[in-house]
Amino acid sequence: MEHEPSIFEQRDEAAEALSLERARADYAAGRYHDHATVSAWLRTWGTPNRKSFREWLKSSG
Template sequence: MEHEPDIAAYRSRAPTLEDFTRATAMYAVGENVDHFVVGQWLRTWGKPGQKQFAAWLREQHG
């Protein structure tokens, strides 16, 4: 299947420090966390050292 010529292919981006800061604040109050951040965490699934989201987020944010 090919994309229509006028539809750009989706390109994901890596989360920034601002994304991690926002995610930490949102997670702390029980709100939804940005998919860029959650996507990075999902990439750790099934790998050695995989952590729960909160622990992983603390490590990313510093």
């Protein structure tokens, strides 16, 4: 019996290409945050101080 891939194993190359295009456009437009900033936000997960990224940015800056 041959294994039938699940929906999570099937690649959607058009969706991946569009996602990469959008990511590159965001980066080129300066819509990104450095690793240290995102890492600091992730350390709030599982704590009472967890907020959405946007809220956290406003309150931490």
